[in-house]
Amino acid sequence: MKKRVIAALLTASMAVGLLAGCGSSGGDSGGESKEAGKQGKEASLRFIDVNPSPERQKYYEGVFQKFEEETGISVAYESVPWDDAADKLTVLGTSGQLPDVITTHPSWLGQFTEADWIMPVDDYVEEHGDEFVEAVKNINWAQEKEKYGHVYSIPDGFMVKGIFYRKDWVEEIGYEIPTGKDWTYDAYFDLIKALTDKEKKRYGNSFRGARGAFDPLLTYLQTFTGGYTYDEEGNFLLNSPECVEALEKWCEIYKDGYVPEDSVNWGFVEMVDNFTGGLTGTVSNDSEVAKACEEKMDPSQWGVLPMPVSTVDGKLLNSAGSPYSYTISKTSEYPEEALALVDFLVRPENNIEYCKMGGLIPIKNDVGDDETYGENGPYAPFLAQLNDPNFTVPPTYGAFNYTDLHQDMFHTELQKYLLGQQSAEDVLNHIGDELTARMKQYLADNEGAEVEKPKTMQPAAE
């Protein structure tokens, strides 16, 4: 008998321990805030960050402080490490305990809307839509409406690709960089060649030969197919004769010595270091690189160009996207206040501060004369791309898992061509065969799934 009692007690204590573990900070503070809200009428909100860092926490707590000063509504900052975020939010969602405002990854929206955990924000979009850049309206929101019937989220910023270049070198050689429709990939290659001066130890470009090497190339090849990677049946399109020729042209700058020979081994770090270090004249990458440029270079030394446009149809292909967006929980007791908080977060001054932290581009047009994003700031070309009617976000490799290819096959195949061990056609055929097989398998396994289309600023054209 005694034993049984002890066993029961132990079991009970373990169960309590388990519950405590599950609840953690989220559940506990949730309970408290609700109580406080009821007792003292004053609204208080819970906010959850799914990609916390000391810097982000400091930013959010600062903004919440300002929000409270302005509205009298207090906001509790909660966080969950990225690796556990999806699980944790699922647990909170199922138990009806989601915080009022949630930073949401784009890939979660399907689950959240299907489970009916978040609130549509159509009215807000109707009222405030004009303040946002075109890409938010025509790509993010248009897509959400198409996929889920409503708009549910407000993006936190944009990660946009651009071409960073040495302004001082261009001035020095008196080179005129073409703009608008004339700023094509061919013009980009010409610029690379013009900037190369081996006597002065200058190369035209930070070429990417190692991990990730195929990503910028993919976008370039897509300019020949209107932004598509596959046809409707899932056949890889990028091994056509034009694409083979394009790959040869892409690699010409390596083979003809306009980039360092070592760059066959370069990944992100080497590309950026050698640009900021003064060895290369251009580097094509995400807007976050601007942070490194700001830290290590003089403002007179560097500038940003938009991604080149397609020689075929003039589209500006840019694999841009929003890292996260803000959504509002349906279980929120103060939905209006929650929306006010989101609106406060994307207010130009707050959004600008947020975007600077992660090298992002703000989502609102009103950036005033901010020294970074304003008309004369180095990031202005990024913002301009987001309002360009030709701006197109092409799909990538597909919705299936391709990590193994990305870590190995993609760049190894390309390196073999760069080193003269196989032809350009072989590269695209080998990669194409593998991707076609996976795409077809994916389409067969997922009923109703379709090949992803490029997202353009003209919804009617789709």
Place this chain on the structure above:
Amino acid sequence: MEKKRKREPWLFLLPVLVVLLLLFGYPLINSIVMAFQNYKLTAPNDIYFNGFENFKKLFGDPDGLMILKNSIIYVVISVAGQFLLGLTLALALKKQFKGRGLYQSIVFLPWAFSGFVVGLIFRWSFNGEYGVVNNLLMKLGIIDNNIAWLGTPGYSLAVVIIAMIWMGIPFFAIMILAALQSIPADVYEAADVDGCGTVRQFFQITLPYIKPTLITTVLLRTIWIFNSLDLVVIITDGGPANSSQTLPAYMYSKAFGSYDFGFAAALGVMLMIILGLYALIFLKVTKYDKAGDF
């Protein structure tokens, strides 16, 4: 009582046995099991036995032969280089001279560095644009243009080998020096009296005396070098186009780059078989049991 006596040693050994079983036995068996599974971390809900599929993929890998060849070149040249230079160093340090202690501690320093640090030093020294090696070769008039050491197949593996040799010389030197110092001086004195020359003394006295140490050291180093992947991963990451890839580095990239643990485990099992066979044959050929008996 008798029974208890017999059990006693096992009881004393028990803690060690348990630790060994937990830390070596379990992972070993688990990785052998994994080698016959479709085990991809990217699809954790889709793990199943797939027979010899991983091994088929391994032997069908178009770069497989090249990687095996790289591994053999890497191990043979590294061990030979370390052995010869280590032996030379040990012989040089055998005699007393002024400042020997200081000299000794300096030349043994590379062994104290972590592979990561050594890898970074060599990666930067052989950098095609800023590297000190190209700079020196240029100044000496040996080359006219920079060489892309890490971007050229062949050279990139050579850099890894040079780094490995540099790092491993001290270990050979320490082991051999210890063995040398244990040779009784009177043997040499007797040889001198008998009119035996230095070269003959080396081959007839020194070598036989240190043979057991040499065999153990070569065996250990071969296995360590064969299994080591830090220098490859840090200096070249196997590139370009796998031209400096070795089996363990390839295994690492399959496991932690592509998350294909099944395939990586199959590679691991192959590695284990290769090294097991090597150890058996090596010990047999060198007559390890009889070494030192003369």
